[in-house]
Structures are given as structure tokens and as C-alpha cells.
Amino acid sequence: MRKRKHPIEMFSTFLKVDEPSDSIGPAWLTDSRLKQNMTRMSLAEPDAPEEYWTLYWLREALKDPQNTQARSHLSAYLEEVCYWTTLKVFQEVANISQSRADCFFIARAAAANPAKLFKNYDGVRSSLKTFAQFPLKTAILEEIRAGRELLKYSDPALLRAVTRKTLKEALQKAGLREPELSGCLLAWQCFKEIYVPATEGRSRQLKSPDETQLAAMAEGYNQLRKHPLAAADSQSVKKLLDQCVQSVRDSLRISTVSLDNCLFEPALASDDPIDALDEPAKEWQQIHSIISDALAKVQDPNQTLLKLWHGLAFRQSELGQIFGQKQYQISRQISRSQQSLLTVLAEWSASTLGIKLSSDQLKEMANQIEAWLDSHFQSFYFDVLKTAVQTELPAEIELLRLYYGQDLKPQDVARELQIAESVVNQRLGRVKQHLLAQLRSHVQTTLGLDLSSVSSADKRLSAFVDTFLEKAPYAVFE
Amino acid sequence: MLTVEELIGQYPNQVWLEFSPQERAAAWPATGDYSGDAARWNAYLNRLVLNAVLPWLQEESGTEPAVWPSEGALPSIWEFINGTAVTLGQTRIVLIPSEAIDIEEFCVPQEWVDIPSWNANYYLAVQVNPDEGWLRVWGYATHEQLKRRGSYDQLSCTYSLDREDVVDNIHVMWVARQLCPDEKVEVQPLPSLLRDEAEVLIAQLSQPALYFPRLHVEFEQWGALLESEICRQQLYQSKNSQEGAIVPAAVAAALQVPVNLSNWFQNVFEQGWQTIEELFGMADPNLSFAFRSLEMEPETPVTVRDLIDLISTSSDEERQKIAAQRLGQIGSGSDGASAALVHLIRTTEDEETRWAAAESLRTIDPGNPALGVQRVTDLGMQIAGHAVALMVALLPWGEGKVAILLRVYPLRGKTYLPRGLQLIVLDEEGETFLDTEARDADNYIQLKFGGDRGERFSVRVAVGDVAITEDFVI
Numbered sequence: 001m002r003k004r005k006h007p008i009e010m011f012s013t014f015l016k017v018d019e020p021s022d023s024i025g026p027a028w029l030t031d032s033r034l035k036q037n038m039t040r041m042s043l044a045e046p047d048a049p050e051e052y053w054t055l056y057w058l059r060e061a062l063k064d065p066q067n068t069q070a071r072s073h074l075s076a077y078l079e080e081v082c083y084w085t086t087l088k089v090f091q092e093v094a095n096i097s098q099s100r101a102d103c104f105f106i107a108r109a110a111a112a113n114p115a116k117l118f119k120n121y122d123g124v125r126s127s128l129k130t131f132a133q134f135p136l137k138t139a140i141l142e143e144i145r146a147g148r149e150l151l152k153y154s155d156p157a158l159l160r161a162v163t164r165k166t167l168k169e170a171l172q173k174a175g176l177r178e179p180e181l182s183g184c185l186l187a188w189q190c191f192k193e194i195y196v197p198a199t200e201g202r203s204r205q206l207k208s209p210d211e212t213q214l215a216a217m218a219e220g221y222n223q224l225r226k227h228p229l230a231a232a233d234s235q236s237v238k239k240l241l242d243q244c245v246q247s248v249r250d251s252l253r254i255s256t257v258s259l260d261n262c263l264f265e266p267a268l269a270s271d272d273p274i275d276a277l278d279e280p281a282k283e284w285q286q287i288h289s290i291i292s293d294a295l296a297k298v299q300d301p302n303q304t305l306l307k308l309w310h311g312l313a314f315r316q317s318e319l320g321q322i323f324g325q326k327q328y329q330i331s332r333q334i335s336r337s338q339q340s341l342l343t344v345l346a347e348w349s350a351s352t353l354g355i356k357l358s359s360d361q362l363k364e365m366a367n368q369i370e371a372w373l374d375s376h377f378q379s380f381y382f383d384v385l386k387t388a389v390q391t392e393l394p395a396e397i398e399l400l401r402l403y404y405g406q407d408l409k410p411q412d413v414a415r416e417l418q419i420a421e422s423v424v425n426q427r428l429g430r431v432k433q434h435l436l437a438q439l440r441s442h443v444q445t446t447l448g449l450d451l452s453s454v455s456s457a458d459k460r461l462s463a464f465v466d467t468f469l470e471k472a473p474y475a476v477f478e
Numbered sequence: 479m480l481t482v483e484e485l486i487g488q489y490p491n492q493v494w495l496e497f498s499p500q501e502r503a504a505a506w507p508a509t510g511d512y513s514g515d516a517a518r519w520n521a522y523l524n525r526l527v528l529n530a531v532l533p534w535l536q537e538e539s540g541t542e543p544a545v546w547p548s549e550g551a552l553p554s555i556w557e558f559i560n561g562t563a564v565t566l567g568q569t570r571i572v573l574i575p576s577e578a579i580d581i582e583e584f585c586v587p588q589e590w591v592d593i594p595s596w597n598a599n600y601y602l603a604v605q606v607n608p609d610e611g612w613l614r615v616w617g618y619a620t621h622e623q624l625k626r627r628g629s630y631d632q633l634s635c636t637y638s639l640d641r642e643d644v645v646d647n648i649h650v651m652w653v654a655r656q657l658c659p660d661e662k663v664e665v666q667p668l669p670s671l672l673r674d675e676a677e678v679l680i681a682q683l684s685q686p687a688l689y690f691p692r693l694h695v696e697f698e699q700w701g702a703l704l705e706s707e708i709c710r711q712q713l714y715q716s717k718n719s720q721e722g723a724i725v726p727a728a729v730a731a732a733l734q735v736p737v738n739l740s741n742w743f744q745n746v747f748e749q750g751w752q753t754i755e756e757l758f759g760m761a762d763p764n765l766s767f768a769f770r771s772l773e774m775e776p777e778t779p780v781t782v783r784d785l786i787d788l789i790s791t792s793s794d795e796e797r798q799k800i801a802a803q804r805l806g807q808i809g810s811g812s813d814g815a816s817a818a819l820v821h822l823i824r825t826t827e828d829e830e831t832r833w834a835a836a837e838s839l840r841t842i843d844p845g846n847p848a849l850g851v852q853r854v855t856d857l858g859m860q861i862a863g864h865a866v867a868l869m870v871a872l873l874p875w876g877e878g879k880v881a882i883l884l885r886v887y888p889l890r891g892k893t894y895l896p897r898g899l900q901l902i903v904l905d906e907e908g909e910t911f912l913d914t915e916a917r918d919a920d921n922y923i924q925l926k927f928g929g930d931r932g933e934r935f936s937v938r939v940a941v942g943d944v945a946i947t948e949d950f951v952i
Contacts, residue, residue, distance in 0.1 A: 093488050119642045135642060141488060146579045163576070164631070165583035165638065182633065189634055193689055196519040220689035224633075316487040327483055331490060335649045342653045350657070357658040359620050363645045366491075366653075 002026060002407050004080075007053045008038040011073040015083060015104075022099045024083055026407040034072055053077075054128045058118060065115040075112040078136075081129050082107035085136045089144070091313045091463050096144055103140050110139040125364050130371050150252055155245045156206040159191055162248055170251035171244065179228050180243075186229065187240035190220040214238055287345060291372055294344040302337050304447045309334055310370075311377025312443070314460050321454050341373075342366050381439065385468045388438045389431075390477055396431050401474035403428065435465045482612050491647040493615040495530040502608060505529060511553050513686075513718045521556040527575045527604050528562045530613055538652060541566045551707065554714035558692050558704070559587045563598060569655055570598040575606045581616050584644045588635040589692070591624050592665050593701045595746040599662060600651055603644055617644035618651050620661035635693060668702040670752045673856065675699075676709050684716040691717065706749020736949035739872060739880065740931060742851045751853040757867060758854075782809050786818040798822065799831040806838025820848040824875045829926045832881050836873055850874055850881075856889060857939060857946050864896050864941060865889040868948065878931040880952050885924040886916075886939055895920045896941055903927060904936040904947075911935070 004010045012034035016027040038053075045052065054077060060070035086104045090096060096103070110117060111132065121131050153161055162170075164185065171184055194216045195209045209217070214234035221232045232240070298306065301323065308314040308322070316334075320327045345365050349355040389397065402413045403424070410428075414421040439461050444451055451457040486494045497505075505525040512518040528545070535543045545552065546563040555562075563572045572590045584603040591597055600620060606613040619628075619639050628637035645651065654661070671679070679699060683691040691713075692700055703709045737748050785808075788801045802822055809815030819842075822835040839846055852871040871883040884903065888895050895916040901923050902913040912925045929935065929952045938947045 094484060116640075116642060119640070138641075138646065142581065145485075149579055160577055161579040163578040163580055163583050164585060164634070165640070166578070166580050169582075186633060190689070193516050196515045216689075219687070223689055224693060316490070317483060327486060331486055334490060339649050339653055342650070343657065346653060346657055357654075359618075359623065359645050359650060359654045359658070359661055362650045362654050362657070363647055366647050366650050 002028065002405070004028065007048065007050050008035060008042055010050060011038050011053055011057065011076050013079070014076055015079050017101050017104060019099070019101045022101050024086065024100060024104050031072070031076065034069075034076060037069065038073070051127075055123065058114060058121070058123075058128065061114040062118065071112050071114060074114050075108065078111040078129065078132055079108075081132050081136060082111055085133050086140065087467070088313070089137060089140050091460075092315065093141070093144065094315075098144060103144070106140050106143045107136045110136055120360065120364075122364070126368050126371070130368070133371065134367050150248070154206055154208075155241075156191075156195060156208055158245055158248060159188060159241065160195075160197075160206070164188075166251075167244060167248060170247040173251050174243075174247040176243070176247070183225075183229050183232075184240050184244050184247075186221055186224060187217065187232070187237050188244050190217040190224075190237070191241055193220060209238075287368065287372060290345055290348050291341060291369060292376075294341050295373075295376075298337050298340070302333055304449070305330065305333055306337060306373060307377050307380075307447065308443075310373040311381050312460055312464050314457075318454050318456055318460070322449060322451070338366065338369065341369050345369060381442075381464065382468055382471070384442050385435055385439060385465065386472065386477075388435055389472070392438070393431060393434060396427060397474065397477045399424065399427055400431065400469065400472070401477070404469050404472065405474040432462070432465055432469070435468070436462055439465060485612075485614070489614070489616075491649060492617070493534060493648050494612060495534060495614070496612050497526060497530050498611065501529065502526065502611070507553075511718075512557055517557045520560055521553065523575045523577065523606055523608070524552075524556050524560065524562045524573070526608060527573050527606055527613055528564070531573055531602070531604070531615070532564070534615075535564065535566060535571070539566050543571075546570060547707070551710075554710045557714050557717060559589050561587055561590050563590070563596070569600065569659070571600045571602060572598040573602050573604055575604045575613075577606060577608075579605075579607075581605060582641050583638045584617065584619055584641070585631075585634075585636045585638045586619070586624055586628070587692075588630075588637060588697060589701060589704060591621065591628075591637050592697065593705045594665050594667055595705055595741075597621050597662065597665060599655070599659065602648075615648055617646040618648060619644055620654075622661040622663050625663045625665070635697060668698055668705060670756060671699065671702045671706070671709070671749055673750055676703060676706070676712075676749065679703055680709065680713045680716060684713055684719075702749065709749050736934060736951040739870070739882075739950055739952050742853065742872060743874065747853060750855045751870075752855070754852055754854055754869070757856060782812050782815055785809065786812075786814050789818045789822055795826070795828045795831055798826065799828070799834045802831065802835040802838050806841040809838065810842040812842075816843040816846060819843075820846065823848050823873055826875075829881060829928060832873060832875065833883060833926060848873075854887075855948075864899070865892065866895065866899070866939065868937065868939060870937075870950075879928060880931070881926070881928050882952075883924060883926050884937055885922050887922045893921065894918075895923060898941060899923070900938070900940045901925055902938040902940065904938060906934045908936070 004013060009028075009030075013028040013030050015025040016029050017024050042048070054074075057070045057073045057077070060067055061074055064070075082104055085107055086100060089103060090100060098106075117132060117135050118128070121128065125131075150158055150161060167188060168181070168185060171181055176184065191209070195206075195213055197206060211234060214237055218232045218234050218237045221237055225231070295303075295306075305319060305323070308319060309316075314322075316327045316330045319325075319330045323330065342362065342365060345368075346357055346362055349361075349365065350357050355361060389400070399413065399417065402408045402416055403410070408416070410424045411421050414424045417424070436458065440451060440458070443449065443461070482494050482496050505522055507518055507521045507525065512521055532543050535541075543564045543566050546565045552562065561572050561574045563570055565571070572586070574584070574586050574590075576585065581603070584601070586601050589596060590601065598621060600618050601624065602615050603617045603619070604613055604615050623639060623643065623645075624637045627643050628639050630637055679695065680703070683694060683703075688694065694700075703713060737751070738746075741747070742751075782805065785801045785805050789798055789805075792798050792801070802819060805815045805819060809819075816839060819835045819839040823832050823839065826832050826835070836849060840849055850871065850873040852869060854867050854869040857866050857868055865888070867887045867889050869883075869885040869887065871885070873881040873883075875881055884901060886895065886899065886901050897916055897918055899916040900913060901915075903911045903925055905911045912927055914923050914925055916923050931952055933952045934950065935952075936947050936949045938945050940946075
């Protein structure tokens, strides 16, 4: 995927999503309205760096959550995070019933709501993009797990399965105002109190409340109602509950960010060399030495565990197979290592930086450590592959540069190199095979493991090679 | 459908636990334990969660978790509210189950946050799916977060945190517990309910046709009612009896729940036990602990220094006691005097000397923690129409020993106790262990004795055949 270089681009382009083929990117589309706006504003701040604009738009968006312009600029800025987070989820989670494009849309919708996404962002500990990846991942995971499930529920089961907040937001989205809103919420509260599953099981398909139950709900409603809510009977309670159900059902559709009013044009493919692989960002510098020191003290085989987990995205069940342990034991070992790293970083922050520790602070530090571990171990294996390309596949660099770096289609690459398209595909396949073999052998030798018993190991390693090829800094390859 | 194993892999920072159909069946409460379906369902979910989470807490912390306040108290809590408290050493954790499939908010009943003796260090957000046989602890919140950042909903009397505000990495809690264990904020103390008020409330709230008893009175009153073990049990029983309110004359006597004196040292008091200021409206209505007059021997040394020396060197109890009394008169402002009195309180074997030293210490250093705790309860008009109050004062000393002073005062403007009023201490077997009786013109009567942690005793206040008995555990 081509990296966006200039702030004007970063804040005005979106990845092209093709739903029929379920592909995201690599092409960028420009929202001309956002581009005009950024261009105009850049006149006053011609040299302002990326960070200036992220903070500027974040401030604007938080000041006025209705500011759609600020939201759109930030949403554009977070496209890569949405993309990589989607990919990461697909690497980590088996059997996802939604499409990639759906998941990307979920992330994009979350990214377009900065007031929620960045509610607790302090601007100090991590960059906006690093911070965003955790809530975006949660948004996708929750939608995968729960979003569609509700559709299978009967009306009463649905009412029992939502939080007050979800219900309230659905009612507000449906246009309800006070006092109707409070009326619905109170009816729902009475429903939850009076209608309980009589027997266990099959709670998704609960039957509708009977007349006695509705009358009891009306009684409860009347005991608690305050001015200006009018007294209810069983019929009016039923009506209020129906309103709740309808609003929740209406709100379940995956909301796509409305990009309707924008005129899209393909972004110009720049001739600039593609950026080097992400340098260790400034945000890491401070914690880098603290965590590396602490990491060095983590015992083998936990080191190996962390390398496979953070670096190569092996699943816990696979790690269990590799180490001959139960999955929960693996899970516990990983969390123990993370807790000890967190303790080190927290104590250092408290004593050196004078930070007053709290659960909020520790949560951010834990996310920071997790992101650091991912990036640390991934870049280690990126380097392995980079060396392999440079020393063993120098003849293929030009091909990779055109195909991955410039996002050219195979036929265009074929034209550039004056070879047949089939040869392009063949050579790409060979590169992948070669890198996979290299990575496998490197992992087996350096970590002293035998991966042959783990059937899905090659799947993880291939996925890693694919990510590398997409992210690799071809411009600086010799 | 995803297996729990797969889910664990997807959410490495949360806790997923499974339960079997047998465990589900076992969690179902016995018939008759709850007043209705809603309460029974609430108890079921909380029991499922509690049973599954306890072993995990033990495994993670290496400490054996204990149900708070006790296993036996759970029905009287689950009848009215969602949530279960557990202690791990000094840490209190409240488990809050939710059946909702989404985790857009974490919703905690106000009782767990605003009742001073109930609030906890951590609140675990537990999503439970009984049908599919799993639960997950998807995050936690601190008391401070709920109070500072939670939004309060008046309709349901709950505090809610948005998903973004919940700490959705459960491993962080164990580190926070080590590094910043104090994430709690002060909450307003709840007013003490008078016995009459409590009885009226209980009668009102246990009417069978009343939904949401917790939402029907001001939170302050509700919280105070619930905080009292005795009142909560009473409310639970009369709600659960389905016969409307039955309010026996003496709530405490009917229930025989002992007053837990050890809790007093943690500032946890049963309902109805007030400070002396609260009951009498002043600090000291003739409340000198020990003696009505001082008998000074002529040869008693007269400088503070001499008195301190005498207390620390003499082995004569009587002389020590007199020196301690004298220090109360002239020792004000001397650190040495306070220290000597504290030493005497904590070490002397003689109860009279101990209380004399405490009285002097109260005079010269009223805030000294060695003074222990004093609380008083209004016994109402139940003893043949006489209004009296029972005071219990406690002084900790030695290893787990507690010195106890009981006193009965007249109330409602009376100066003297009725002649013949008896104060009796009964031991665990119900045998009389100490007793005293009011004569003509007694302002109060009192008894002093000592006990060890865990010991039980009862106090009976009687006039003729009419008596009130309170049970205590040290």
C-alpha cells in the first residue's frame, strides 16, 4: 500500500473499498471537499507537520462533536489504522462471518466518532494512531461477536440483552425526545424487573409477556413515574416496549460513514520513493530502554512465547501445541510477563517522571507496552526478511517495488518490465515461497523449535510475509 | 459459534470462564429463598458468577477470597440488588453481572458505591451468558472512576461508565492493587436511622405489591437501612414472607444477629449505634469513664515528670491508677503524659486502672487513637416504658484483647435511672457473668470486663420481668 506523504493527502484521502471482491485498498481516493479545505488551511501553515494537524483536528472534533468536517479529516487520517487493525483481527480470529470490508467499515465508523474514540486520549503517552488501534480493535471484535447475534433474538430476548446505554442511543437515534424517552426507559426497566426467563435455556426465543405481566409492569411504571409521565396501563406499556424493540432493531444495521456528499477522484500516484519502514516512532524512545532491559530479564521460554505471540501473531492454541501446554497456561504465562513489564514501566514512570499512578495511567501503559512489543518483535522479523530479499532475491526487487510499492496491477507491472503477466504472478509466488521457507527456518533454528507438528504454522508465517511485502521499504533496498 | 477457547485467544486481556449444566443447576436458588422471579433470577446470575470467579481470584492473587459480608448475608442482598462483594486480604472487589450482549456501558448499583461500609476498591464488569455456559470479566473500574467519571442515572439509581472509561485489561488490576491500592474517594456518611424510623420503613417497603423497593425512598434512608445487617435481614424476611410487614417489637432481639465489635475498629457500625454526640447532642453528658470523684493521696508526686516516672516504674496498681488520674488534671500539652497513658492502657492487667488512664487521656488528648471506640444505642421505650440508652466503649490492648465498658443512661430528659434497673452480661452459654443494678438517684450504671477477639457475650437490660437482650461478638 502506498504510504500517504503529505498532510493534505493524509487528511483528505480514503482507501478504496470494493465490496464485491472484498478488497480494501490499495488505491486511495481523494475527497475533494476535504482536500480543498486542507489546501486552503495549509496556506496559513505551510510547514506544519502531521502532528500539528492531528492535534488541531482532534481539538476541533472534541470541542464540537457535531463538527463533521473535523470528524471527516480525522477519519481520513485513521484509514491505515483501520486497515491494519482489520487485517490483524482477521489474522487472529478464525471463522469470522463478516467480510473484511464489513469489518473495515465498522472500524471506519468508530474512527469517525472521535469524541468517543479519543475521550481519554492524553496526547502524551502515545500517538493518535497507536492509541486508536486498541479501541478500533475492540469495536470490530464486539461487532463480530455480538452485533449480528441480536438479530436472532425474539423481541423480549432482545430487550433483556441490551444495555441501557445501547437502548437509549437507539431511542435517540429514532428521534425520541423527552418525556417519551424516559417513558420508554422506565417501561424497559419495569420489563427487566418483572419479565424474567421462567426456565433456563432458549433465552434467545423468549415468549412475549402475557397480560398479567404487562399489568404488573404498568403497576411498577405507575409507582415510579414522575411528572410529566402519564399513568400507564398494560396496553400503553406494551406500546412503549414495542418502540424500544423497533428502535434497537433499526440501529443494528452496520452504520457506514456517509461519504455521499464527496466527489471522489483517484489520488495521484506519486513518483516519490516510498517511505522507509516506520522508524521507531518518537513515542517509543522514552520507554524503549526501560522495556528492553526488563524484557531481557524475562526468562526463556517466555521470551520465545512473546516472540511468537507479538512478533508473528501465532494464536494461543497453536502456542499450546508448540509448547505442549493447555491454552489457559499459555495465556497465563503471557499475561504474567506483561504484568511484570507493566510493573517495571509503572515504577519507573512514578519515580523518574513523577507520574501519580492510577488504573487509568496503568491501562495506557499496558496498551503502550503491547504496541511496543508488537512493533519490537515484528521489526526484528522484518529485518530478517529484508536481508533475505536483499541478499538472496536482488533480481526481484524491481518487481516488488512496482507491485507492492507503487500498487500497480500485474498487467501494468508486466508492461513495465516487458515480461508476460503470467511470469509476474509466477515470480511473485516464488518470492513468497522463498521468504516463507527462510522465515520458517530462521524461527526454527533461532528459537530451537520444531514447527512441523503445528499444521497452521505456515499460515501464520505466510501472513507475516504478506504483511512484510506490503509494508517493506523498497525505495531504500539496494 | 466460537468456542470459549477461541474467545480466550481473541481477548487475551479479559477473563473467560465456563460453567457446566450441573453448575448451572446448582446455582439455582432454593424455592422460598426469594420473594419473586426477578430476585430469584438475580440470585441465580450472581451465584453463577460468584462460583466461577472465586477460583480464578484465588489462582491470580494467591490469596483465599472471602464472600463479604458473609455467605449467609447473600440472600438479603440479592433479594434487592445486583452484585456480590468479595474480599482478598485488604482488597474488596464487587462482581457486577450483566446479561446484556453488548458492553457499551458498565452499570453499578448505587448501593455498592455510596454506602460507606459497602464500597469497594474494584468493580468487575462481568458479562454472563447462562445459556451458552460462559462468562467473561471484560474489565474493571475503581471506586474513584465510578464516582468521578461515572454518570448517575436517577431512574435506576446506578452509576455507569462508558466502555472507553472501563479498564478493559484485567491484568492491570493486579498491578494497580500492588502499586496504587488507594483508588477510593470519600463518600458522605449515611444518617443513623432511629429504631422507629427503621420499623416504619421496613413495613412500608415490604408490601408485596411494591416493585423496586430500592427506588421508593430517598437513597440516604435506603442505604442506611441496607447497611444495617439487622434491618436488612428484617426487611428481607418480611418481604420474603409475602404476608406484608411484620415488625416485632424488638428487631434485634427477634433476629439474634450479634453486633460485631471488631468491625467497629474499622469504623463499620450496625444500624442504630450512634456516636455519643449524635444521641445526646453534646460530647460529654457526664460521661467520665471511670470515677465520679478523685481521691488523691497526700504523698502523690505533683510534677508531670514525676507522674510519668511513677507510671512507668511502679508496680503498684493503685498508685499507677492515681498517677494516671492526676495526669488527666495537669498533664495537658505533654507528649510524655499521653505516651505514658497509652502505654498504661495497653499493658495494665487491671481494668479500673485502664479506664482511669483512658479517661485522663480523653481529657488531655481527645483525638488519640488509643481511646478506642464508643457507641451508644437508643433502646427505645421497651423496658416497661422507661427510655434508656446502652453505651459500649471499647479499648483495644495487648494481643487481640479488648476492654469493654457498658453503661446504661436514662433518656428523654430523665436524670435518673429507674430504681432496680439491671444491667447483666451473659456469657456464651447464657449464664450470668457480671451484673449490677440501679439504686436511687443513679445517673447511670456500668460494668467493665475484658475479652478476646471472637468471643461472644450478651447484654441484658431489665426492669422486673421486662428485658431487652443484645448479642455481641468481639
